[in-house]
Amino acid sequence: MTIDIAFIVTAFFEILTALPLTLTITVVPLIFGLGIGVVTALIRLYKVRVVHQLAEFYVSFLRGTPIVLHVLIIYFAMPKLIDSLSAYFGWSFKSASIPILLFVLTAYSLTAVAYMSEIIRSGILSVPAGQIEAAYAVGMSTPQAVWRIVLPQAFGAILPNLCNLFIGFLHTSTFAFTVSQMELLGKANVVASVNLKFLEAFIAAALIYWGMTIIAERITAFLEKRVTAYSRGGMA
Amino acid sequence: MIHLKNIHKSFGRLNVLNGINLTVERGDVVVILGPSGSGKTTLLRCINFLERPNDGEVTIGALTVDCRHPSRKDILELRRKTAMVFQHYNLFKHKTALENVMEGLIVAQKVPKKEARERSLEMLEKVGLSDKCDHYPSQLSGGQQQRVGIARALALNPELILFDEPTSALDPELVGEVLAVIKTIASEGVTMIVVTHEMGFAREVSNHVVFMDGGVIVEQGTPADIFVDPKEERTRQFLKRITPEWSYPMEALR
Numbered sequence: 001m002t003i004d005i006a007f008i009v010t011a012f013f014e015i016l017t018a019l020p021l022t023l024t025i026t027v028v029p030l031i032f033g034l035g036i037g038v039v040t041a042l043i044r045l046y047k048v049r050v051v052h053q054l055a056e057f058y059v060s061f062l063r064g065t066p067i068v069l070h071v072l073i074i075y076f077a078m079p080k081l082i083d084s085l086s087a088y089f090g091w092s093f094k095s096a097s098i099p100i101l102l103f104v105l106t107a108y109s110l111t112a113v114a115y116m117s118e119i120i121r122s123g124i125l126s127v128p129a130g131q132i133e134a135a136y137a138v139g140m141s142t143p144q145a146v147w148r149i150v151l152p153q154a155f156g157a158i159l160p161n162l163c164n165l166f167i168g169f170l171h172t173s174t175f176a177f178t179v180s181q182m183e184l185l186g187k188a189n190v191v192a193s194v195n196l197k198f199l200e201a202f203i204a205a206a207l208i209y210w211g212m213t214i215i216a217e218r219i220t221a222f223l224e225k226r227v228t229a230y231s232r233g234g235m236a
Numbered sequence: 237m238i239h240l241k242n243i244h245k246s247f248g249r250l251n252v253l254n255g256i257n258l259t260v261e262r263g264d265v266v267v268i269l270g271p272s273g274s275g276k277t278t279l280l281r282c283i284n285f286l287e288r289p290n291d292g293e294v295t296i297g298a299l300t301v302d303c304r305h306p307s308r309k310d311i312l313e314l315r316r317k318t319a320m321v322f323q324h325y326n327l328f329k330h331k332t333a334l335e336n337v338m339e340g341l342i343v344a345q346k347v348p349k350k351e352a353r354e355r356s357l358e359m360l361e362k363v364g365l366s367d368k369c370d371h372y373p374s375q376l377s378g379g380q381q382q383r384v385g386i387a388r389a390l391a392l393n394p395e396l397i398l399f400d401e402p403t404s405a406l407d408p409e410l411v412g413e414v415l416a417v418i419k420t421i422a423s424e425g426v427t428m429i430v431v432t433h434e435m436g437f438a439r440e441v442s443n444h445v446v447f448m449d450g451g452v453i454v455e456q457g458t459p460a461d462i463f464v465d466p467k468e469e470r471t472r473q474f475l476k477r478i479t480p481e482w483s484y485p486m487e488a489l490r
Contacts, residue, residue, distance in 0.1 A: 130326035133286050137326075138340025138392060139316035141308075148343055152330050230330045230372040 004200050011191050011204040018187035019208065021101075025173040025183060028105050030166060033112025040117035042146065045124060055117070062114035067107075068175040074107035075100070075179045104176045112169065119161045123154030156228040163220035167213050184208055237261055238283075238396055238427070243292035243303070245278055252278045253289070254451040260396070260444070263425045267438040269462075270448035271474060276431045277323075279448070280398050283429070284318045285311045297395055316344060319389035323401040325381040327373040333360060333384045334369040337391045345392065352391075359387035363417050379410030386417055390426070397421075399430040435478060439463055447471045 042048075043055045062070070079095035086093045127150050135145035177186035184205055192201035238260040245253040252275045260266050268276045281287040282303075283294060289303040296317045301310040319340075327336050337356035341347040347355070360366055363383035373381050382402055389397050402418065403411045415437050422428060422441050432438060438445060438459065445462040447455045447470075455468045466472050 128326075130322060130324055131328065134320075134322065134326035134328065136286060136315055137284060137318075137320035137322075138388065139312065139344030140340070141312055141344075144343050148339070149328055149330075156330070231374050 003203075004197055007195065007197050007200045008204050008207075011188070011195075011197070011201045012207060014191050015184060015187045015201065015204050015208060018182055018184045019212075021176075021181065022170070022173050022183040023212075024101075025104060025108060025176050025181070026166065026170045029108035029112040030116070030169055032109040033114075033116035034120075036113045037116025037120050038151070040113060041120040041124060044117070044121060059114045059117055062111055063118070067111050067172050068178060070107040070111050071104060071175050071179060074110075075103050078103050078106070100179055101181060104179060104181055108169070108173070108176075112165075115165055115168075119158050119165060120154065122161070123158035124150055126157045127153045156224075156231070159220055159224050159227060163216055166216050170212055170216070171209065237295070237297070238429075239293075239295040240279075240283070241293040241295070243279065243282055243294070244290045245275075245282055245287060246290055252451050253282065256292070256448075256451075256453060258446065258453065258456075260427065260429060262395075262427055264427055264444055265422045265442045266429045266444045266446060267442040267459075268429065268431045268446045268448060269433075269435075269438065269474070270454075274448045275451040276448055277400055280320075280400050280429060280431055283396075283398060284315050284320060286320075316392075317395045318398060319392045319394040319396075320398040320400065321382070321385045321389050321402050323404050325373070325378070325385045325405075327381055327384055327388070329373055332370050332372055333365060333376065333387075336373070336384055337388045340388065340392050356387070356391050359391045360384070362390070362420075363387045364413075377410060378406045379413045382406065382414045383417055386414070386421070390421060395427060397426060397428045399428060399432070401431050401433070403432065403434060433478065435463075435475075447474065449474070 040055050040059065043052050044059070046052075079098075082093070082095040082098070085091075086095075131149055131153065132145050135149040140148070173183055174185040176183050177189070180186075182190070188201045188205035191204075192198040195201070238258075240256055240258040243253050243256040244251075256275075256279055258266075268279065270276050278287055282289045283296075285294075285301075285306065288306070292303045294301045294303065294314065296314060299310070299313055299317065301314055327333075328339060331339060334353070334356055337359055338349075338352045341352035341355065342349060357366070357369065360369060363386055365380060365383055365387070368376060368380060368384075373384070376384065386402075399418065403414050406414060411434070415434065418428075418430070419437070419441050430438075430442070442459055445457060445459050446453055447462060447466075447468075449470055455462065455466060455471045461467075462471065463475065466475060
């Protein structure tokens with residue numbers, strides 16, 4: 001067996017053109033998940049009536065089923081739902097006019113909310129009770145205390161977890177290929193098939209994933225240093 | 237004037253406070269003594285509703301809160317009339333000393349930032365920490381952290397400051413600096429309720445001493461009443477037990 005090193009380089013740059021799509025499928029759901037995840041985590045922690053059971057079920061179900069399944073279910077169910085709604089109300093709107101990417105992003109976002117909410121919940125729980133008591137004692141309301149005191153500290157605590165989740169989502173974004181999204185691995189498949197050089201194409205793809213992961217780790221280390229500067233201690 | 241009427245608090249089936257009545261006049265320095273588990277800290281935390289009393293009434297100035305049906309606004313109002321100094325300081329870990337003192341002013345009292353900053357600097361100077369403004373709590377000693385805690389409470393200009401065992405977590409050699417600060421502000425007429433085990437401090441600084449046991453006030457009076465001439469047997473036992481060993485007569489040790 002011989003490896004065509006030169007082709008790895010060629011493939012690398014060709015596959016790299018799919019990186020924006022992969023990053024979109026990774027980052028957009030995570031941003032969405034962070035926002036809604038905070039709300040979900042707070043609902044669960046403060047046991048807000050009725051909604052908290054709903055949130056509990058949501059998190060349990062979505063974390064209890066594989067992401068590729070969410071992608072497939074949304075991909076098959078959403079168009080049917082939209083079309084039947086459209087027919088019922090007599091709209092001229094057809095699901096076929098919606099880009100598939102939107103279904104993919106929906107599926108990943110729903111999943112991201114579930115995972116994020118658990119990470120954020122753990123971060124909030126890691127903040128000592130004394131911190132919120134002190135906030136109350138100086139006269140803050142609960143929203144003020146949560147926003148100004150609890151969440152900033154929780155964020156510092158969950159940074160390593162967020163990086164982990166990013167890496168996880170980066171790698172699971174490959175499932176988008178099952179619904180014909182030409183992301184990194186999809187592109188690698190095409191490059192491989194066209195040139196009949198599978199190993200080289202996949203090595204190139206692996207290098208891209210690895211590179212992205214390393215960048216994510218570096219960014220996290222940098223953020224961690226800045227965000228948690230306060231806890232480094234030592235008499236300065 | 238601060239008035240507590242018939243305060244009850246239980247945790248599940250454990251009754252911690254069984255009907256506490258206490259009146260504190262403006263400028264009073266009240267010290268609460270008692271064995272551990274007597275409900276001192278819980279009582280303190282009931283005043284600003286960090287613990288919610290099951291029954292009774294809390295009055296601070298013109299505001300009276302019925303503990304059975306406190307509204308969210310009542311609780312916030314109570315907390316804005318009081319400040320608390322915690323046993324474990326509880327400084328906001330992600331904020332500098334100065335930001336710790338400013339935080340309540342800016343967020344809760346809506347004081348303009350510049351004014352809050354000036355007042356906070358003044359308070360930090362008062363507790364002798366002007367040079368530590370930009371330090372994070374993790375960069376300060378226990379005594380320094382607690383002094384920031386006191387500055388944070390003072391800056392709010394509350395009607396009442398609650399001290400929850402402010403020196404219990406400190407190294408013995410750091411206790412003095414914190415007590416000295418509390419003593420200074422007590423002499424300036426700040427109304428305070430202090431839970432402490434520092435008998436010398438209680439004797440010297442307070443004008444009213446409350447002895448609690450089993451969730452009730454066993455005895456209260458001037459420091460002289462309590463320390464020199466306690467009426468209740470339980471008070472006498474307690475005071476005897478916490479008197480330092482070295483002051484025991486030698487015969488007692490043989």
